Amino acid sequence: MRIRSSSSFGIPLIISLLFISTLSSYCLTPTASNLIRTTCKKITDGSPNLSYDFCVNSLQAAPNSHSAKDLRQLGDISFVLLRRNLTDSRSYIEQLLKHKKMETPMRIRVQGCVQIYSLAIFSAEEAFQHYNAKRYRDANTHVSAASTYVTTCEDGFSEIPGLVSPLTDINNVTSQLCDISNSIVTMFFD
Ligand SMILES: *[C@@H]1O[C@H](CO)[C@@H](O)[C@H](O)[C@H]1NC(C)=O
Ligand SMILES: *[C@@H]1O[C@H](CO)[C@@H](O)[C@H](O)[C@H]1NC(C)=O
Ligand SMILES: *[C@@H]1O[C@H](CO)[C@@H](O)[C@H](O)[C@H]1NC(C)=O
Numbered sequence: 001m002r003i004r005s006s007s008s009f010g011i012p013l014i015i016s017l018l019f020i021s022t023l024s025s026y027c028l029t030p031t032a033s034n035l036i037r038t039t040c041k042k043i044t045d046g047s048p049n050l051s052y053d054f055c056v057n058s059l060q061a062a063p064n065s066h067s068a069k070d071l072r073q074l075g076d077i078s079f080v081l082l083r084r085n086l087t088d089s090r091s092y093i094e095q096l097l098k099h100k101k102m103e104t105p106m107r108i109r110v111q112g113c114v115q116i117y118s119l120a121i122f123s124a125e126e127a128f129q130h131y132n133a134k135r136y137r138d139a140n141t142h143v144s145a146a147s148t149y150v151t152t153c154e155d156g157f158s159e160i161p162g163l164v165s166p167l168t169d170i171n172n173v174t175s176q177l178c179d180i181s182n183s184i185v186t187m188f189f190d
Helices: 002-026 034-043 052-061 072-097 103-130 137-158 168-186
Strands: none
Touching: 002 168, 034 052, 034 072, 034 168, 052 072, 052 168, 072 103, 072 168, 103 137, 103 168, 137 168
């Protein structure tokens, strides 16, 4: 009787321990969506040029972001997103050149942006390789270069009075995506 009663006491104990550990793995591990929100909050606090909503929306829309388990994986996702957005943006600019009539000063600058975006894509790819190898300072250097290229594209248009950049929105998006990746990278600095 005594043995039986002690083992019947043991089973509920094991069940409740299992329950507590299951519960805590649900409650304490941040879900991907939580991870995105807390990371975007950290990134955009005190960064006037980076929008929290943009950060959350673009990371949530990125493939695989819903299964991101930690900051490392979210960083991966941000790099894939950055590279794809830079590449798509370059294609868009090439299409613009093909289909839109432009005066020479405008055309020269838009053509320049195609080259500049190629350099930015190259830098972002290098940054991603460094990130994968956990060389965070090098990753930072190369994402910063990509970001500077995007700024160079936009600044080209303000050289000539009256010229309005047709790429402001695109450059704004790619510039923010660079900043998101870079902010994640700097969180891994020792
Ligand atoms: C914000 O953007 C403006 C205009 O592009 C730029 O001059 C400024 O340096 C940026 N500020 C930061 C903190 O990046
Ligand atoms: C992007 O555009 C928003 C809204 O116009 C602006 O507040 C922000 O500073 C821009 N960010 C960059 C990086 O250019
Ligand atoms: C780049 O990313 C932004 C934000 O996620 C998205 O709205 C935009 O369509 C993308 N641009 C391209 C050319 O893929």
